[in-house]
Amino acid sequence: MRKIFLFLMLFSVSGLAAAAPLPDNVYFRAMKDEMTRSLDKLHVKNGPKPYYIAYQLQNEHHYCQGASFGQLSASSDDPSHQLSARVVLAAGSPKNDSMGFTSDEFRYAPSALGSVAQSYWGIRRALWSITDNSYLNASEMYEKKQAYKRQKNLTDELPDFVPAQQASFVEEIPPFPDVPREQMQEWVQKFSARGKDIPYLESFSVNLCLSQDDWYYLNSDGGFYQYATLSSSAIVMAQVRNKDGYKIWLQRQVSLPKDSTQREPMVQTLVDRTLQEAAQFYQATKAEPYIGPVLMMPEAAADFINRLLVANVRNVKPLLSDEDKTAGAFRNKAGMRVMSPVADVLDKPLLREYRGVPLWGFKPVDDEGVLAQDLTVVSGGKLHELPLSRRPAQKGQTSNGHAHMSDYTLPRESLSNVFVEPKTPLSQAEMEAKLLARCRELELDYCYILKEFPVSASWANSTINIAERIYTKDGRREPVFGLKVSELSTRSLRDILAAGDDAELFDMTDAEYRPYTLVVPSLVVDELELLPSDKKADRKPFVPKP
């Protein structure tokens, strides 16, 4: 039986004052022993002393099986298992430390090691190596930070790192489940074979993946956690050449439920949808310039919300530098209207599953040892609560347990399980009616239903491959391809007119590769400016497909 312990303990300035027992295993023994040694002895003459250390160990287990046109991929592997280690080390004092500052030489990221030996001494050696490296960097950063503050005449009264009640979350780690290879092989073969006789599909593959991440965390203030997160997903990829010779890759992905009996129909739905979109692309006509309302289906809405909202509600405390481009644009807009009031946005880090699907953003205790709190991020269109860490951006600010780290960032503020919850969810038919009504109001011949939204403004990701025109006159639909979004701004969040009752779940990572989950329904947005993509038709094949 799985045992779960959730403890709160009082903040302790030094040492490992654990009100709850640390798990007795090789990971925690190694972390505790190396932490104790480092806090005691790791110091260079005239350098700042380390006052805070946090270790995170991640044991990743992963297995994938793929097939193309009904044949298993000839490439395969055993389930992979890899232990990696990260350290957060702050030198100086909580009032004035080595963190929260960046320079050209150092990324604001933890020292990390990606392949750690699974033994007490192997883990100790890895922790020693990254702690030592981190301390030397911290000593240098501390000096540079002080110099920068002097140079800019900064006399900030805010402490760098504030106390917070420390928490723990402990759960027995289950072994990585036996991989149902035969079932996975059968499914990927069966589903990928559906593309076999479709002439415009140049490639069609189905991949199923199972993953488990075991997390072990301990900090020197006494916070710790140990738990595992499971996930499984299906990915369908199709290379399609349309009748005019344009070639695209369609990639569709779905997170699968824990209950394996519910997985097959979800994979089937995903394959059906991808094949349907491939067929639409084959028939599609090239887009023309458009300004007007759009209906974004959940997958498009997810990238829209991710790009305009979630990306702007993270890294609330800017790093000390001339310009911190990673800091979220909404960080100082609390209380302002940032979004349409048709939906609220909530963050639920303590939620583990949604409709039976494990959530990537489950994070009961954050990476500063603080118990995570649910947040109402947007309410009535106004930015209400921001994710906060122990590094205050304003006087008196305290953490709400949203400091998250990855290999690419030290703990900074971010969201976990983001839910866009409509006040009045509309059915698909009502959403289309709403769209058409607005189109008629604007005297447009047609408007757009988007199935994709560009994940970034970069050239490679800027095109919407497939969309549908819906005509105001008769509701007729017509597939189009090759759209770019022009002049996108956060203004569009305030242009949301309606939200559907068809919320779907999307596992994502942010710009610093911190995992989170977004649950979002389809959205009608009052105005977007769309332009045809500049992409030229590809050359037709020299010889026909076999």
Add this chain to the structure above:
Amino acid sequence: MKKFLLLGLLWGSVLPLAAQGLCNVADQRPIQLLETELNRSFKTLKKQKPSIYYLAYIYREEQDTNLYVTEGGVRKENHPQDAELQVIARAGSPKMDNTRTLKTDYNHGYFSLYTMPSLPGDGKAFRTAVWRATQAAAEAAQAEYSLVQADSVNASKRSDNSDDFVVPPPSVYCREESPLTFDEAKIKPMLLKASEQVQGHAFVLDSSFSFTVSQGSRYFVDSAGTRLKTPFAYARLSYTLLGYTADGLELTRTGAYDVLKESELPSEEQLLADVQKSLDELQTLSQAPEAEPMTAPAILKNRAMAVFVHEVLGHRVEGHRQKDDDFGKTFTDKVGQPVVAPILTIVDDATLAYFDGIPLRGFYEYDDEGVKSRPVTLVENGVLKNFLMSSSPIKGFSQSNGHGRASKGLRAVARMGNTRVIASETVPYDELEQMLLAEIKRQGKPYGFIIEDLSGGFTQTDTYAPQAFKLEPTLVYRMYPDGRKEAVRGADMVGTPLVSFNKILAAADDYAVFNGTCGAESGWVPVSAIAPSVLLEALEIEKTHKSSYKPPVLPPPSAAKKGGAK
């Protein structure tokens, strides 16, 4: 772009050329499917403008074993399988095609690698993947050719106007091997135990112990009629110990065992003894004085000499380096002239599977352009005779001699296989040391050097860089006139090729093999070099680059485990 040619200590072993395992190439399913697609595509592709005048498929099925351990724990353990296709399309004509070096860019020789579906069934999924890869390769070749055509408008006159390609003669060959099998349940505990030997030693900064196997089959089908199936297999047990001195010098000791079967693996006792010897050497080096820049007589021990020949001469007699005007062409016009000491003959013979019972990593039956390998005498009694040739002809050398090599995803160029140095006069090694002592005294030097071991090095062959080499010894001794030896750290060997090879005074009879992996513009390829120890009249030593970073503040945690921190 600067090109460094690197030889690393990535050791391995090679499957012996066995008389067993011959098969019928026409019966091979991958060959059948590749041939079907090639025939279907090529007749259309060759009529295109520009024409795809040559098409080849290389399909590799590979099964690997990877086991890496450190300090009594497993870091990585897996058994991946891969099947990948690479398509080589040449657009234009043999006289001028898409592979020609552009004025502004040398490295346009990358190919996409396609992960392939498995073979059972009607083969349609496999053929569709081949078709898609062929289309992409043909499009890429045509695009490259258009760049070559545009580039040729303003290109200066080439000093060697040879064709870009000579279509290889058709070959048909098929050989299979039984898979190598090892008892990993026995190997793992042995490695785990050996990995714990570093504990108690504060001077060991990091360590890794591994057992790796890479094996499989390569299928080659081209539009000239070549149909090949050849096996490959490499297996290696090895370890690396890393040290770091307070003044920023990295120290390394390594050990490796190339094996083809379980019985060839070292016993646990032997492995532990070898690791202990390496630990002792690392400790000695960590306390050794730092080398001072100096020119002095020296012995290059056999394996060090093997690397020396590979770097200093071998890369400079690769055919394509005589053709492009970007290269220094040290030896281009020296065929028939003495280039090294007259006691030396140098042959590159990739057909050799073993030397003195040791498997050779540079063994292969057919090169990566489908040409049968054969021995090539590069230097005979000190006189340059030949170059290593791929299918890119050069002035005076119009055919490949089976040395077109590349790693996956790169275009083949002329590379070494098994480079063998043969001395016409030899002495026992002890006598060579006596000759070194005499030379030190004759020159009035305070000491000479014995280069015991090299990890590798690099040589520069571009015209805009000095035609120099730098080799990185990992174990060097000073030898004093009284015969005393003292380890030194931080010594690099430097020099220029034409001078260095003429400084060889004598050779010993102690031939040894260096198995390594060589990196150049066509990627990393397995190579071997065989050489005796030699006495050099003069060798230039300079200081090694040191890191400006501080060593760790605290000793490794396990340093205190056995006998306390040292």
